[in-house]
Amino acid sequence: MDERNITYMFYGLAVAWGLLAVYAVLLGLRERDLTKQLDTLKRMVEEKK
Amino acid sequence: MSGPAVAAAGVWKYFGDYPALRDVRFELREGECLALLGRNGAGKTTLLRILGGLSGASKGAVEINGGDVRASQTRARIGWLGHSIGLYDELSARENLRTFGALYGVTAGMISEWLAKVNLAHVADSPVREYSRGMRQRLAVARAFLHGPRLLLLDEPFTSLDDKAIALLQGLLAAARADGATIILSTHQIREAMELASKVALLDRGKLVHFGERTEEMVGDPTYLYRTYGSAA
């Protein structure tokens, strides 16, 4: 088996893990963003009362 | 006729989690005229749209003459006049009325009659685009009354109309009432509405805070209703 075959296997595995990791990070970022938005809004509504 | 002409039974309308209407319930008998009052964003338009079948209630139900609003024969009895005129600019007055008339089963003779009645017979075949504001509004009124509706739903009818159109609309509304049609109109112009109304409803943030007979105090003092039943805000 040639060199490339095994290198590309590693690429494949890295992509599989990498893509899912990227999605997980994106989820995390959105979580942070949403929490921030919610806090700001809650404070705004609080003030108006 | 026994049952109510319009019955709203616990109508809720959500936009996402926000309730635009909360548990609105009222009944209207045939021949009554309801003035729907309330601030901007109180839910007047939302309620009218649900009554007219343009929008579905999230919870609860609306019945028109005991039937579902989305039933075709129920909607054949409803006349709708919204914020905008609801006409096609590139078509002529006659073509506009013909299009809508075809949906309601109105004859060509009736259409000519209406064109004369709203004083547009002489320009009936030129496109609506060329009309003045007042002419467009008169045509819109004719469109709403074309099929002899038994229930009229008018959203802020007096706000965008000019004097001539208001006079025309008031005349038609009075005639419709005399004929036993039911009318619901939402409005800011309390004075004009009070002259017509037999019942008054006040919406506040989606809640029906008052529903009852029109009284003499209301006609005399436009702010009476808000002061008595409106929220402190």
Next chain:
Amino acid sequence: MRTKVILALGAVALPLLLRNLYAIMFLVPDEMEQGPIYRIFYYHLPAFFTAALCYLTALVSSILYLLKKDQKYDAIAVSATETGLAFAAVNLITGMIWGRISWGIWWAWDPRLTWALICWLVYFGYLMLRSAIDDPTERAKNSAVLSVFASASVAITWKAIEWWRTQHPGPVLSIRTGGVQKIDPIMENMIYVNTVALLFLAAIFILVRLRQEEVQREIDALRRYAHAMN
């Protein structure tokens, strides 16, 4: 409660994923003809199964939304679609890498590849539509309808490819070939085990996404409320 479930799932999924990675790299035997590259299949195939299951979940919950008009189903639909897209991306790109070695090209206009790409585009459109609609109820309704449309189209496209010539490897798993053993049982088991691991991961993603959807609803409601106060 939800957080605990997510953590518990994570506690199962992560060791399983790591164990599978170890097993895939060092324990399973090499395939005769293809060499190490075939190990990509242990992600390629399970990712496809997971994505397909996600799409199916999205379809079912979209239909449920249209029937019941409950925002909960809309949240499930969007969570499942998004997670499905992530796994479909894994499926597509690992497939491309495998194709580079086995076919010599990154992208063959092979029907099955094409189908997977179309599928991706269709559901990506679903997410685009969602992001463009402001009112949550309208968004839920319109996107549920689009989801039904998309699934119908995807199903027909799937049928269409069977009439086209394909150079994609046919079914190898014994459940698809009617019990005929086409690959080593060790390999087949590995595929199943990794499918389970990825399904756990997908479940975590969906649950997290679901919670975010709930927070989003709260934000939307608060925003409306703030506007109404003016």
Next chain:
Amino acid sequence: MTTLRHAAAIAVKDLRSEFRTKESINSTLSFSVVILLLFAFAFDPTPDMIAEFGGGLLWIVFVFAGALIVNRAFARELPNDCIDVLVSSPASGASLFLGKAVAAFVLLFGIECICLPVFGILYNVTWWRSLSGMMGVLALGTWAMACVGVFISALTVNLRLREVMLPMLVYPVLIPAILPAMMLTNTLLTGQPLPSDFGVWLRLLVGFNIMFTTLSVYLAETILVR
């Protein structure tokens, strides 16, 4: 029956206002011809090449034209909130949808019928060898576009990015209809006796139409009553 009568009224209205302004007819027609020209410049095609990709080229043009036409289907109702009046009228959502789809179909079919001879002249193709078959395939593919396009235009009519969003949503969904339409058109253009897989592609196209027409008619009311 009433549904069809209402649908006819809507279709007539749509066609009449379109012919009055000619907004989308003119732009779509010139757009299609320009694309046909551009392709001819770009590839300087030989008869062999045309036999291979003629059907594909034609349908690419039609699909672009289709996006422009269906985009107007519900956008037409936006000024003056005409859609409110239509929805509040006795016409059901299904009849509104059908009327608009028929109007879009007629417009598109007309434009395609003008494009075909232009295509024939520019690329030196005798496309009329099996005229009825050609018209049949054209009609089936066009109905698929009109049906899916008009339905999705109802979904996207209120969006700011409507013009971009619509083709992005419509094209992927349309692929299982456009694919057989291209194959069939190609076969018909060569004028050879029909191969055995002709029926298979035809079934696919017809099946797509039946399925999506049913779905749209069934779901139209849900979309239009907000």
